[in-house]
Amino acid sequence: MVRVLFLHPDLGIGGAERLVVDAALALKERGHEVSFLTNHHDSTHCFKETADGTFPVQIVGDWLPRQLFGRFYAFCAYVRMLYAAFYASFFMPRRQLVDVVVCDLISVCVPVLRLARHRPRVLFYCHFPDQLLSAQAGLLKRLYRAPINWLEEHTIGQADKVLVNSKFTLRVFQDTFRRLSTVPDVLYPSLHTQYFDQMEHKLEQRSVLLEEPIHARVPRNSFIYLDINRYERKKNHALALHSLRLLGNMLPTLDFKRCRLIIAGGYDTRCTENVEHFAELEQLTAKLELQDHVVLLRSPTDEEKCRLLYFAHCLLYTPENEHFGIVPLEGMYFCKPVVALNSGGPTETVVHTSTGFLCENQEKSFGGAMYQLFRDEALRLKMGEQGHKRVQQKFSFEAFADRLNQIVEELLAEGSDKKFQ
Template identity: 25%
Template sequence: MRVALYHPWVYLKSGLERTLLEIHRRSRHQVTIYTSHYDRDGTYPELAETGVVELPRVSVRRSYGQVLAAAAQIARTRIDPASFDALVISCEGLGDLLTLRNHDKPVLSLCFTPLRAVFDDAYRTRLLDRVGPVGRPLALGLEAGFRAIDRACWRHYSAAVAISDTIRQRIDAGGLWPADRVQVFYPGIDAGRIAAGSGSDPYFLISGRVMWTKNIGLGLEAFALAKKNLPGWRLVVAGMVDEKSRAYADDLMARGREIGDVEFRIGNTDAEMRALYDRCSALLFTPFNEDWGLTPLEAMAAAKPVIAVDRGGPRESVADGVTGFLAPDDPAAFAARMVQLAQDPALAKRLGEAGLERARLFTWDAFVSGLDDAIETMVEERRELVAV
């Protein structure tokens, strides 16, 4: 079966781009990736080998004007329906707009999240605080308009898949699609990489994109509180910084220098990231309301415990007190758990070993197989409907 897989922007080395790559690699169907913004130098180099199809380009900037321009362009973009048998729209916000001109064939929503600025209450609250009282009326007006348009777009879907139960509930709460009709398949890890690390060095790891939604300041302030009880310990922040987040990253690095024993490693290879997971003592997962999160799985696959914010996706991956700890979004709470793990190596080892076993529940093969099944069922149901 020919499957067109669309995502608005493919330009980072994030879990989302990794998911697109793994779908292309592992699907039993012929998958072609389409996007409205492709940066082959900024994302995984392997994606260039998949034959990514570039559609009319949109900006990745998040100002209101540029978002509206991107939305308008996506809404009027059309993919030749003769080139595919099923369309999968991978969306974290604006991708739904592609359905307006592309619903001749069955369309499946692979939902990473509905637009967070509208449908994620935790994100929405922080965003409204950021725009302040002057920008609030405009933000609320645009929000109301987008809600109406997005609900109309969702009527063009024939099936829906969410990457976590957190997202399934967000879809339902937003009035986009009934929860009992949304299937959940978890993006995961390569089963072949599930193996205990080669040791444990005295450092905590924060891994992933360096941007404001990742709440990395929580980890810095927690380490500042914990380090007086942890002589010789370090905090390593490893990931990538895109141009939009450069100022944020610079502020974090300045704070890290004030705290001391904080190391930023930007632009690592996959091998370098694996080495960091293998040698760390524990992972700190700090996003304030993550949709799912691959980095806790990577840590558990290396038999390392995870301390994560007790909200969103980590509630589904991290078993509190078994594979790590779920903690409030509070530096003191994180610091207490960090000290506990550092001073009790037997506990850290026990949690890590349990995480290693739990990681086996979340593999790429299981995710892609489930998605393939959902696509096939959708297409077959459409054929039966047409036949009637």
């Protein structure tokens, strides 16, 4: 048994959080002792496994500011994570000391963890280089980010092992951190399929749901396009709205009346962008005269998300150059064809014309795929079946768990060898 600690900034709802929770579930199922240490955890805005006692969760440093004068979010995030790293390294009760620390998102904690008196092995999971988020910023922002970007590169290189979530991210990692000799391994995220199977079985058994609308504004005979992603501008929800408007011009009026777009996004009132972008999408919906066809949902629970996936007819995935994207796998596992952009991680998960469509970042291409799936039920059902098989064959939870378990055990064995050299 290996004692593993996941060190994560904010255990909210998002792809990074889903990844670390699934990784924790995988290691726990392999017999390891797993816990979380975080700067923030809201039991009403998180994945249920971190709130229902599945894992011990300890919160430190939440009293530290998340921003200063509406700015300096990155700086504050680094300070908060450093605080957590110092706690884990020097103030953690002896009974809670661990063998391996898995951290992600913020690498500044890595050198602090290496100084810990019990010297745990450090595994860093790189979702995407953080510094690229400021690549197009103005001069002052780039000057502010320069020391943070330098820290990111040099502290990632101090981890005992680095993983990335896709071949696309691996290429970006190597292009971005050119001074590092580190060559990360690719570990694709997976789904905790046992939970999805349980939820699907529950939905099938509760036949009453078949008589209830999925939402008050979604009639029973609706054709549902589902878009799941956080309410952030980079997630490109506007593409789904513009494509739906184009679809309305392509379909007969009676057919378009059946069409509904449900956008179900992570929403945190502490995040200014979430609040602002939600309002922007409401305004865009009104501008495009789609109020009768669009439903905006905020932070659906796991159960609600499964229900949406179960009843939807296809999944829309709109971010461009997304580093991986777990949502397409969720859609395919629920036998839904996926319409995504032909860039980034989705090119490694979605097979064009087989499990869905990979489109250009324009409403004509995206809306055309939506039109084809509406018109061709046989194609839609076939793509759904092929998508489900692809997840089982290429992205199974068992394969993910086996590989992560192997990495953790090898990492610990290497550390033991070094101690005796």
